[in-house]
Amino acid sequence: xxxxxxxxxxxxxxGGLRALDHLxxxxxxxxxxxxxxPNGAGKTTFFNCLTGLCAPTAGEIHLVxxxxxxxxxxxxxxxxxxxxxGLARTFQNIRLFADMTVLENVMIGxxxxxxxxxxxxxxRSAAARIEEQQIVTASAAILERLGLGSYFNDLARNLxxxxxxxxxIARALATEPVLLLLDEPAAGMNPQETAELxxxxxxxxxxxxxxxxxxxxxxxxxxxxxxxxxxxxxxEKIAEGTPAEIRSNPLVxxxxxxxxxxxxx
Amino acid sequence: xTDAGKESGGMTTARAVRRSLLVSLWFMFLTLPILxxxxxxxxxxxxxxxxxxxxIGVGSFVLSLVGQFxxxxxxxxxxxxxxxxxxxxxxxxxxxxxxxxxxxxxAVLTTLLFPWFFSTYQTNIMTTALMYVVLGLGLNIxxxxxxxxxxxxxxxxxxxxxSYALLNHHxxxxxxxxxxxxxxxxxxxxxxxxxxxxxxxxxYLAIVTLGFGEIxxxxxxxxxxxxxxxxxxxxIPRPGFFGLDLSLAGxxxxxxxxxxxxxxxxxxxxxxxxxxxIGRAWIALREDELACQAMGIDKTRTKLTAFxxxxxxxxxxxxxxxxxxTFINPPSFTFLESAMILAIVVLGGMGSIAGVVIAAxxxxxxxxxxRAFAEYRMLLFGAVLVIMMIFRPQGLISSxxxxxxxxxxxxxxxxxxxxxxxADH
Numbered sequence: 001x002x003x004x005x006x007x008x009x010x011x012x013x014x015g016g017l018r019a020l021d022h023l024x025x026x027x028x029x030x031x032x033x034x035x036x037x038p039n040g041a042g043k044t045t046f047f048n049c050l051t052g053l054c055a056p057t058a059g060e061i062h063l064v065x066x067x068x069x070x071x072x073x074x075x076x077x078x079x080x081x082x083x084x085x086g087l088a089r090t091f092q093n094i095r096l097f098a099d100m101t102v103l104e105n106v107m108i109g110x111x112x113x114x115x116x117x118x119x120x121x122x123x124r125s126a127a128a129r130i131e132e133q134q135i136v137t138a139s140a141a142i143l144e145r146l147g148l149g150s151y152f153n154d155l156a157r158n159l160x161x162x163x164x165x166x167x168x169i170a171r172a173l174a175t176e177p178v179l180l181l182l183d184e185p186a187a188g189m190n191p192q193e194t195a196e197l198x199x200x201x202x203x204x205x206x207x208x209x210x211x212x213x214x215x216x217x218x219x220x221x222x223x224x225x226x227x228x229x230x231x232x233x234x235x236e237k238i239a240e241g242t243p244a245e246i247r248s249n250p251l252v253x254x255x256x257x258x259x260x261x262x263x264x265x
Numbered sequence: 266x267t268d269a270g271k272e273s274g275g276m277t278t279a280r281a282v283r284r285s286l287l288v289s290l291w292f293m294f295l296t297l298p299i300l301x302x303x304x305x306x307x308x309x310x311x312x313x314x315x316x317x318x319x320x321i322g323v324g325s326f327v328l329s330l331v332g333q334f335x336x337x338x339x340x341x342x343x344x345x346x347x348x349x350x351x352x353x354x355x356x357x358x359x360x361x362x363x364x365x366x367x368x369x370x371x372a373v374l375t376t377l378l379f380p381w382f383f384s385t386y387q388t389n390i391m392t393t394a395l396m397y398v399v400l401g402l403g404l405n406i407x408x409x410x411x412x413x414x415x416x417x418x419x420x421x422x423x424x425x426x427x428s429y430a431l432l433n434h435h436x437x438x439x440x441x442x443x444x445x446x447x448x449x450x451x452x453x454x455x456x457x458x459x460x461x462x463x464x465x466x467x468x469y470l471a472i473v474t475l476g477f478g479e480i481x482x483x484x485x486x487x488x489x490x491x492x493x494x495x496x497x498x499x500x501i502p503r504p505g506f507f508g509l510d511l512s513l514a515g516x517x518x519x520x521x522x523x524x525x526x527x528x529x530x531x532x533x534x535x536x537x538x539x540x541x542x543i544g545r546a547w548i549a550l551r552e553d554e555l556a557c558q559a560m561g562i563d564k565t566r567t568k569l570t571a572f573x574x575x576x577x578x579x580x581x582x583x584x585x586x587x588x589x590x591t592f593i594n595p596p597s598f599t600f601l602e603s604a605m606i607l608a609i610v611v612l613g614g615m616g617s618i619a620g621v622v623i624a625a626x627x628x629x630x631x632x633x634x635x636r637a638f639a640e641y642r643m644l645l646f647g648a649v650l651v652i653m654m655i656f657r658p659q660g661l662i663s664s665x666x667x668x669x670x671x672x673x674x675x676x677x678x679x680x681x682x683x684x685x686x687x688a689d690h
Contacts, residue, residue, distance in 0.1 A: 051559055083561035091559075097552035100545070101666045108549045112561025114542060118570060121541030122534050132542070136669055153668040175561050 004029045004211050005179055010059030012049055019045040021235040029066055032205060032212045034222045037232035038255060043215045044092055047181050051089050052079035065178050084112045088177035090168040092184045098157035102148060102167055105156050106139035109174025139174055146170045162193040182214040186221050194221055201225060281333045289326035296321050376525060380518040388521050394629040395524035396582050401609035401621040402531045403578025409616035410539055411571035412551025414471040416603050417478025421451040421576035423598035425583020430498040430593055440504035444584050451580020452573040459572035463565055478603055486595040497594025504588050520589055531578060532618055540667055547571055612653055614660025623661055
């Protein structure tokens with residue numbers, strides 16, 4: 001199977017700072033790829049470039065959706081169009097719609113797959129009513145699948161931390177992505193919650209066939225989950241390989257521990 | 266301060282008294298030149314009105330104590346998950362028919378029979394208040410739902426009023442023809458304003474919209490050939506009633522019912538909008554613009570629909586305003602009007618229809634009925650606003666999100682399940 005997402009020599013400059021430096025990466029359909037690297041390596045910037053929140057300075061991003069076949073160019077598209085094409089993301093610092101209910105948060109994810117307009121809303125045409133019902137049913141089903149079934153009508157702000165993280169994933173899944181981008185999904189979780197997250201991510205891959213690209217600092221999670229790991233430092237890719245290969249790569253150890261420590265270690 | 270005093274000893278009470286003493290001393294000092302010393306230039310003497318000083322001292326001392334007590338009670342009250350007594354009472358009122366049906370009937374009868382029991386003057390004031398209800402609900406779409414702080418809302422009101430006045434003056438267009446045109450033109454101006462401010466948020470957006478409102482007013486004031494400048498446009502016909510010529514009193518009553526109809530229509534539309542796909546997109550935009558875009562919502566389109574739909578109501582009310590007063594000129598559309606409508610939305614509770622309706626009625630009717638207090642009227646009005654914002658910053662009625670019911674998961678099962686997952690963690 002050919003790659004789902006291909007990134008070719010992606011560069012991102014902020015003024016004089018090069019946050020991403022000729023980054024190449026590809027993700028195959030159904031693959032779980034982890035992106036690791038020290039703080040400030042450019043991982044979140046990379047996600048922002050992929051999802052259209054930042055416009056990359058140079059380079060190409062292409063997506064090939066299996067069923068549809070064509071090669072879609074993603075760079076230069078606004079974020080909502082990227083989501084429409086099939087990339088969905090979560091955020092490092094949780095960004096839920098705090099004053100909306102849990103269900104409504106997921107219903108927002110259905111927005112780009114539905115089309116009722118102002119007139120449909122005011123006159124409640126048959127089409128609009130059916131569509132609205134479908135949005136509710138589909139969103140409820142996603143919440144059930146992610147074990148958030150008991151929170152439907154609670155405000156998102158009142159959810160426990162772990163559930164908020166899962167709700168972010170639920171909301172992203174509602175957009176029907178082919179590739180899910182998770183930005184530090186296990187941040188701030190206890191070992192029990194992390195184990196549940198591990199299970200959940202594998203379930204998303206196996207049951208929905210969605211490929212996953214994740215940024216994560218929890219090495220145990222990264223090692224157990226990923227098919228492939230990409231290591232970044234100073235905006236560059238310094239290593240790529242299976243978990244076993246990465247574990248023994250001296251470059252990676254240097255990047256994480258610093259040169260002096262790595263030599264003594 | 267009974268139970269509060271018991272809990273933390275006499276310390277808080279002593280401190281409160283000391284603070285109030287300072288406050289009263291400060292007030293006595295501040296008001297000394299104005300309220301105590303009076304120079305009589307004729308007799309060339311200074312009159313010391315010590316009685317005033319005493320009253321101010323005692324008054325500010327008591328007010329400060331009461332204020333401290335209330336804020337203390339408010340901060341001490343921890344937000345609990347169980348609803349308060351008031352909330353339970355409100356829920357009961359909403360649920361039990363024997364409570365809300367008579368109340369509703371009363372309200373409907375009062376609104377319907379109002380013009381027959383009160384003078385033309387009272388009906389006129391009520392019509393004005395209803396106009397502000399619609400304006401408030403319109404701005405509520407932009408500010409309350411979509412979270413776009415618009416300080417130039419009055420511009421769309423002016424667009425509606427002037428479109429009727431000018432179309433009538435030049436082409437002899439009637440009220441009913443001008444109503445949709447005025448609404449449409451206002452919506453168009455809403456989109457025109459929307460485009461340049463798409464990238465702006467918060468304070469910056471507020472300043473640009475403020476400028477936009479002033480631009481419209483200044484154009485109307487200075488472009489004499491177009492808008493007849495400061496002298497305004499007179500002799501605008503009142504709305505026709507199937508070709509009948511109504512007396513002044515008749516026209517007032519007619520306009521009153523027209524506004525009742527428009528208010529009901531507005532509530533109907535806004536309620537449907539806010540629980541729709543579009544309404545959810547607006548609220549998501551208000552909550553987190555970045556996440557909203559990342560979830561696939563077209564920010565441009567969502568913002569523009571909010572501006573356009575908000576402006577539509579202002580345009581409609583503008584047409585009615587022109588028909589009601591039969592004369593319009595630029596001073597009717599100053600920033601003060603925008604501020605008033607914004608106050609209605611904030612005071613009522615952002616995004617809450619019932620809150621905005623009540624706030625509009627209170628804010629417009631209060632100054633009218635406070636006329637008994639003559640020159641203290643606006644002072645009292647201001648005090649009410651300040652006190653409201655201190656003790657209920659979320660507005661009179663804060664908006665509640667809609668709860669959905671499901672066929673596959675009954676509420677009871679859902680609740681049991683929550684206990685299950687809680688035990689799992």
